[in-house]
Amino acid sequence: MSSYYGDRSRDVPSWESLEAPDEDDIVDTSEYAYASRDHILFCIDASQSMQTPFPDTTNDDGELVRGKTALHQALEAVVKIQRSKVITGPADSVGVLLWNIDPGNTPSSSQASYKPGTQVYQNLRTINAEEIKRIVKLMERAKDQYDAQGKDEDVKTVQPEVFSETFPPCDKSEEMNIADVLVTCNFLFRDAGTNLAGNKRVFLVTDNDYPPGSKMNREPARTVYGDLSSYGISINTFFVDRPDHKFNPTLYWNDILQREPDENAPEEDAPPDADGLAELAEVMNDLVIRHAPKRVQFSIPLKFGGRDGEIEIGISGYAMVSTQGKGQPKLVRMRGQTVEEVQIKSEYTSAETGAVLKDTEIGQAFQFGNESTVKNVIEPNWWESAEHQVEQQMVADEVLRLDKERRQKEDEGEDVDVSETGGTQRKEKLQPGDEKPKVVARTRLQFTNDEVAEFKSMGLKPQIKILGFQSPDHLAFEENLKHSYFIYPNENEYTGSTRTFAAMLKSCIKFNKHALALSRFRTNTQPEFCVLIPQEESFTKDGGQDQPPGFHVIILPFRDDIRRPPKNMNENLLASDRQAKLMSNIVKRLRIKAGHYRSEAYPNPALAYHYAQLQSLAFEEDFDPSSAAGQDLDKTFPKWWGMHKAAGEFMSEFNKSIEEDDRAVESLKGGTKRTTKAAAEEEIDEADLKDLRGLWKLDKLDKAKVQEIRDYAKFHKISLNGKTKKGDMVGILSWYFQNEQTDDTGGKKKSKK
Known part of the structure; x- marks a missing residue:
């Protein structure tokens, strides 16, 4: 990485140019809002039309597929998103509100402060297993009643009775005003508390494009929608098309939701019998992927x-x-009525006394040198101890005594032995405390936490x-x-x-x-x-x-993080123009339809299997490993049959071009050990094997590879007598070269004996 130097500075824009006025000075910052949590309230219309089954269809095998009601499909989407958010968003919240319910059959618990005709099936709260098991059991009962109708075309498809009993629809004349529905949504977010930090949305599902009050009384609905927007709550609408009626949002919904007239206008080429809940199913699939933690x-x-x-x-x-990853399991206490999580607390104790040490008594030390020379870093250094000071004083006193005796002998004219005085002289007389401190190589260097942080x-x-x-x-x-x-x-x-x-x-x-x-x-x-x-x-x-x-x-x-690339990366053979063209055709045939690879759309199969086990335990469901393995858990498995169908001819042609390339054959001979039978029986050119004779003339035949010696012997029909050691094979080949002469034309002629 380099900066600007010399002539490069002329390319750097000046601060004046950066501060110059611009046509687009107003910067839109609305897209910078980011939420780490998701709070979704499903607001589903439970009117009579929403509980009317769609027409029956037939699958590819000609079997009858009974049509489900819009309410049934919407609740299936609720179950799917909640089961998925147990893994992808355990801190997210999901609620379920149904409206156009018969007020006389609505549970009293849901009529506390909410408008009549609404039923809060699930309060807006954090995902939990008990809430999910309740709606899962409801859908299982509905599935059993749905499947009990069989495949007989003469039997008319009806809605499962469990939906009619749990969510009884009201009469057409008693359908609710949309303003009252939005007020109830506002109450649910209010009752959820003030800790709903994140993305707050209402998923509104209905098939009525002209609800009651659409003609005269629209202002209350606009006011309530403005209140929701001011609290950061957005509304995502999913309009359902009836079999005999195409939903038209311009009649009412675009007005109260303050949308452009043509924003959700139906396409002209859309089939009249298109599934109106397809968009909801697609959004659910995308929601599971995008809103991971x-x-x-x-x-x-x-x-x-x-x-x-x-x-x-x-x-x-x-x-x-x-x-x-799978995440670290939590330690829990398996006693009592509920499972309690264990609070982990770490303490350090003294190895000698066993007493609990305070934070001030614990430091950090780095090893330096041989640790065994110093027993404990807390003990004072021996060179600085009182014992060492006493020894130093004794040595100093002895030096003074010997020096005094030497001076006396010098005054008396006697010969002085330098060894007796330790080689001391008058100028170098030592006094107590004059000795130089010695440098000690400690094995543990101790620092405080602040010092360690400062170093880093x-x-x-x-x-x-x-x-x-x-x-x-x-x-x-x-x-x-x-x-x-x-x-x-x-x-x-x-x-x-x-x-x-x-x-x-x-x-x-x-x-x-x-x-x-x-x-x-x-x-x-x-x-x-x-x-x-x-x-x-x-x-x-x-x-x-x-x-x-x-x-x-x-x-x-x-600098030390950069390494040179391996030789194999630099010495690869370049493909020819024809080979590049063939590979280009393969790549074009095998492109992803979306245009780019989305790694989040391909979950880890091992994690998927792990989470399938956790879900079965949490929801008290039976888990069959064989059936779970048969499910589509591994989405990373290559669809080789489709790949060969789309580009099989180009693959065969490309492989053939590689086999016909002489460079690939030469590279195989020079750098790869041929251990397969097909490689051993490959035709060998004599010109490529004459180098062994040259090595023999230079007395370097032992430098040849074992496989090269075997290939040469096989081509010249030289018997190695079953020898497997390299030295024995070199000896046989050397004897062969000594008894053979090669003329200039490459022919062979036996030497005279």
């Missing part, structure tokens, strides 16, 4: 501008790729500090070694972060620049250099968001 990896400030980052905003980072962070707080901006030309693909993060603005710490973040993103996209930054994501991580690559928001054909706006944070490697 999203966890914030870090929430730190982002600094840029000026020398030390004068502009500071808040951001949150999300992991782009994460490993999905180098004094940098958790933050992302932008150092500058540069062109994408300075990035290399091989420098992306780690999983990247995706950052969004966070308004919790700094007000106005969303607008500033959107403005910086817009400028980077406009000038085709990315940011070079120094980052530290968490307190337990080390500082790293990274680049912030902008991503512009994109939409699907249906108008939904495909890619969100934000920055990808890619961590740059250090």
Whole structure:
């Protein structure tokens, strides 16, 4: 990664150009709202028309398929999303409200503060097994009654009785005003509490495009819808087409929901008998995939501008790729009426006394050298102990005594033996306390937690500090070694972060620049250099968001993180133009219909099997491993029959082109051991085997490979006498070369004996 130097500075836009007025100065920040939890309230119309079965159909095998009611299909979608959210969103909330119910048969518990004609079958609360088992048992009873009607075409299809008993429809004249229905939805979100942080939605399912009050009394419905919007509650509508009537949202619903007249207009080419609940089923499949638990990896400030980052905003980072595992099981106490989770508490005790140590009595130490030389780091160093000081004093006193005796002998004219005084001289006379301290190599170096944190962070707080901006030309693909993060603005710490973040993103996209930054994501991580690559928001054909706006944070490697690629990657053979064309045809035939691969749509088969077991235990269902394995749990299994059907001819032609390529044959001979029978019987060219004779002339025949020696012997019909050791085979081949001469034309002639 390089920055701008020399002539490259002319490509850098000035601050004046960045501050210049722009036509699109107003930045839309609505798409930056992000929710980690999902709260869904199903608001289902239970009128008589919703409980009328659809016409019967026949499948591909000619068997009769009885039509289900719209209410039946909507409740199946409720069960599907709740069972899936046990795994993908255990902290999400789901509620079920039915309206146009007979007020006389509505349970009294659901008429507390809600409008008459509504039935709260499931309060808006966090997903739990007991609530799900209740609706699952209801659907199982409905399925048994539905299947009991058999396959006889003469028997008229009727709705299961359990639906008529549980949700009795009201008369046509008693159907509810939509304003009262929306008020009840508002009450349910109110009663759920103030901790519903996240995405709050109402899934409204109905087949009535002109409900009561549509002609004169629309203002109350508009007012209540405005109240829901002010509380952050959105309404997703799923309009059901009757067999004899196409739903027309322009008659009423577009008006009270403040939608454009043609937003949900039916397509002209849509068949009149199209299944109106197909959209709901599709949304349920997408909901299970998209709304998996999203966890914030870090929430730190982002600094840029000026020398030390004068502009500071808040951001949150999300992991782009994460490993999905089974999760750690929780320790529980299996006593009493309920299973209680165990509270884990860690304590450290002294090895000598067994007493519980306080946090202040525990430190961190790093081993350095031989640990056995020092018994305990808490004990004082022997060189600094009182015992060592006494010994040092005794040595000093002895040195003074010997020095005094030497001076006396010198005054008397006697010869002095230097060894008696330890080689001391008058100038080097030692006094107590004058000895130099000795350096001791301790085996454990002790630091406080603050010191260890300072070593790792180098004094940098958790933050992302932008150092500058540069062109994408300075990035290399091989420098992306780690999983990247995706950052969004966070308004919790700094007000106005969303607008500033959107403005910086817009400028980077406009000038085709990315940011070079120094980052530290968490307190337990080390500082790293990274680049912030902008991503512009994109939409699907249906108008939904495909890619969100934000920055990808890619961590740059250090010098020792980069390794040279293996030789096999650099020495591969390049395909010819014909081979590339054939492979191009194969790729075109085997493309994914969606246009891009969605990894979240292919769950881990091992995890799917694991969660199927957990669900059967939680819902008190029978689990048959053989039947579960037969289900479509492994969606990663290649559909080879379809692949061969679509591109089988191109595959055969491509394989044939590889077999006919001489380079592949030469590469196989030179670098691959042929252990198969087909490879051993392959025709060998004599010219390729003459190198063994050259090695023999250089007295380096033992450098040849065993397989090469066997191939040469087989071609020249030289018997190795069953020898398997390389030395024995080299001896036989050397004797053969000594008794043979080769002329210039390559012919063979026996030498004279």
